[in-house]
Amino acid sequence: MAKHISHESRIQNLDYALSWTFLSEKEKNYAYYMSKASWAGALVTLHQISYESPLIWCIFQAYFADKNFDELEASAMQGVEGLTADDWSKFIAYVGGFYGNLSNYHSFGHMKFIPEVSPAKFWAILGSHPKAGQQDSLIQYVLTNFKSHVEQEVFAYDGPYKQINYPHEGGITAYFSRNMTPDDHSAVSEFLLSAEAIAKGLDILNTRAFKKSEN
Amino acid sequence: MEFKGKTYEIQFGEFARYLQEMNNYLEMALPYVANDT
Numbered sequence: 316m317a318k319h320i321s322h323e324s325r326i327q328n329l330d331y332a333l334s335w336t337f338l339s340e341k342e343k344n345y346a347y348y349m350s351k352a353s354w355a356g357a358l359v360t361l362h363q364i365s366y367e368s369p370l371i372w373c374i375f376q377a378y379f380a381d382k383n384f385d386e387l388e389a390s391a392m393q394g395v396e397g398l399t400a401d402d403w404s405k406f407i408a409y410v411g412g413f414y415g416n417l418s419n420y421h422s423f424g425h426m427k428f429i430p431e432v433s434p435a436k437f438w439a440i441l442g443s444h445p446k447a448g449q450q451d452s453l454i455q456y457v458l459t460n461f462k463s464h465v466e467q468e469v470f471a472y473d474g475p476y477k478q479i480n481y482p483h484e485g486g487i488t489a490y491f492s493r494n495m496t497p498d499d500h501s502a503v504s505e506f507l508l509s510a511e512a513i514a515k516g517l518d519i520l521n522t523r524a525f526k527k528s529e530n
Numbered sequence: 531m532e533f534k535g536k537t538y539e540i541q542f543g544e545f546a547r548y549l550q551e552m553n554n555y556l557e558m559a560l561p562y563v564a565n566d567t
Contacts, residue, residue, distance in 0.1 A: 341562045341564075342562070344559070344561075344562040345559055345562035345563060345564075348555050348556070348558045348559035348562065349555075349556075349559050351555040351558075352552045352553075352555035352556045352559060353552075355548055355549075355551040355552040355554075355555060356548060356549065356552035358548050359545045359548050359549070362544075362545065502534070502536055505533075505534070506533045506534070506536070506538060509533060511531065511533060512533075512538075515531070515540060516542070517540065523544070527539070530535065530536055530537060
């Protein structure tokens with residue numbers, strides 16, 4: 316799996332305007348509400364993949380909230396020292412990869428990908444948002460409150476950050492806390508598969524575990 | 531709850547807000563499904 320998302324990957328809008336007109340009212344309503352349901356549920360994925368994904372999502376949502384893509388690009392090119400068109404393409408490729416995988420890990424293979432621009436340029440681009448200087452703006456809020464929590468994780472590529480796996484097998488996972496040992500995993504698995512846990516409505520497939528003490 | 535010498539503190543509903551919204555939209559889609567409900 317690639318360490319970076321290729322900036323030669325094309326990002327384009329789905330052109331379904333004509334096809335949409337061929338649907339009946341019933342089909343249109345069905346497609347619309349299923350789409351809304353899919354996106355509402357999809358956000359769970361962010362939490363299930365990595366610690367940093369929900370916050371990165373919030374930062375990107377704030378950055379692109381006004382849907383002013385050309386203005387964002389112009390502001391970045393003018394406001395970020397040394398930024399090239401190639402850098403901008405690589406930044407957008409990372410964002411596209413993040414949204415496409417709903418995390419900063421490839422959905423196939425579970426290997427991490429990181430921005431192909433330097434950390435300084437990456438954060439400077441986000442900070443070049445036209446409203447970043449406004450006290451009550453969403454972009455200023457997320458950069459002020461979220462950036463410090465994820466700025467290392469966005470670029471960390473050495474173990475254990477490189478892949479999703481059990482911590483004792485050299486990876487990271489949002490399902491188990493990093494202080495858990497193989498014995499802890501076995502104990503939790505045994506518990507979640509027990510009749511007592513199932514009677515409580517627990518399911519091993521969607522339950523996360525965090526170790527608070529040895530017992 | 532206790533299980534084999536370990537204490538498990540169980541919390542439900544971590545993603546409830548997302549799933550509530552998802553369920554709301556699924557209910558709104560229900561009148562438009564093609565198959566019998």
